[in-house]
Amino acid sequence: MSFAQTLAHRAEQIDAELANLFVAGPAAATPSRLREAMRHALLGGGKRLRPFLVIESAYLFGAGAPEAAASAAAIECIHSYSLAHDDLPSMDNDATRRGHPTVWKAFDEWTAILAGDGLLTLAFEILADPSAHPDPAVRASLSLLLARASGSAGMVGGQALDLAWEKLDSTSPATADQVRELQSMKTGALITCACEMGAVIGGADDEARRALRTYGNALGFAFQIADDLLDAEGDSSKTGKAVAKDKALGKATLVELWGPGRCRDLLAELQNDCRAALAPFGDKATTLIATAEFVATRDR
Numbered sequence: 001m002s003f004a005q006t007l008a009h010r011a012e013q014i015d016a017e018l019a020n021l022f023v024a025g026p027a028a029a030t031p032s033r034l035r036e037a038m039r040h041a042l043l044g045g046g047k048r049l050r051p052f053l054v055i056e057s058a059y060l061f062g063a064g065a066p067e068a069a070a071s072a073a074a075i076e077c078i079h080s081y082s083l084a085h086d087d088l089p090s091m092d093n094d095a096t097r098r099g100h101p102t103v104w105k106a107f108d109e110w111t112a113i114l115a116g117d118g119l120l121t122l123a124f125e126i127l128a129d130p131s132a133h134p135d136p137a138v139r140a141s142l143s144l145l146l147a148r149a150s151g152s153a154g155m156v157g158g159q160a161l162d163l164a165w166e167k168l169d170s171t172s173p174a175t176a177d178q179v180r181e182l183q184s185m186k187t188g189a190l191i192t193c194a195c196e197m198g199a200v201i202g203g204a205d206d207e208a209r210r211a212l213r214t215y216g217n218a219l220g221f222a223f224q225i226a227d228d229l230l231d232a233e234g235d236s237s238k239t240g241k242a243v244a245k246d247k248a249l250g251k252a253t254l255v256e257l258w259g260p261g262r263c264r265d266l267l268a269e270l271q272n273d274c275r276a277a278l279a280p281f282g283d284k285a286t287t288l289i290a291t292a293e294f295v296a297t298r299d300r
């Protein structure tokens with residue numbers, strides 16, 4: 001199986017778990033309009049990279065997909081809520097996402113806001129449920145990791161820095177360090193969290209958990225650079241969203257500051273960092289190493 005096939009196969013399994021949240025799971029009793037908007041945000045395509053990372057990182061420590069299922073679903077709920085809110089008129093004002101109308105376009109603003117709120121809360125309901133993991137201490141660790149990565153010192157904080165820069169302070173040029181900090185909070189934190197959640201599910205020791213964090217940091221950085229390259233040079237029929245938006249909005253990116261050539265060199269270095277972090281795991285890490293290659297070279 002090629003890496004793309006492995007990712008697509010896992011995405012099908014993850015999609016089935018996510019769809020079930022609205023049938024027999026905790027979101028089954030959601031009022032119909034809100035439920036449809038939450039389903040639109042969550043189920044309308046997407047690579048399912050973060051849940052994939054949870055499952056594959058757990059596998060390194062001998063845990064199977066069923067043990068990682070709750071964390072995989074929870075992190076995708078967070079990611080999908082962030083996209084639904086990011087697309088709102090008051091934030092990035094996007095009409096297309098994952099090849100479909102964004103949630104606010106398909107419904108309206110208030111429904112899109114509530115759908116995001118519903119998904120954010122659902123993530124923690126999934127993780128707090130005893131079925132997520134038999135050990136309450138593990139459930140608490142997973143919830144803490146996800147809250148830190150997605151909250152005001154993580155993804156929400158990064159989004160706040162990004163919007164403040166664009167809407168309040170775009171007159172002074174951002175430095176590479178500022179861009180790096182913002183992006184590691186906005187995008188990197190959740191990707192690193194996915195890898196570390198897998199390690200926690202698998203009962204990894206501190207050293208192994210650190211290795212997964214190092215891998216996740218390099219992978220998150222590579223993901224963002226690749227995303228910026230896609231925005232600058234990509235094809236919207238593949239990415240499923242508008243391209244060339246960063247420049248139009250005056251957003252500072254490393255591609256803008258350093259140019260595509262230097263960013264591609266950096267992507268190669270980051271792939272090496274990913275490989276080095278996972279060297280202690282030998283052949284078991286083959287899929288995670290292939291993930292780094294996919295992330296660095298992706299066209300969607």
Ligand code: GRG
Binds near residue numbers: 082156
């Ligand atoms: C609204 C609190 C709040 C946060 C929004 C993640 C984010 C923060 C905004 C998304 C804007 C954006 C395009 C960021 C670049 C990186 C990114 C998260 C891309 C989308 O992730 P993929 O490529 O998407 O994994 P799919 O659709 O495959 O799930």
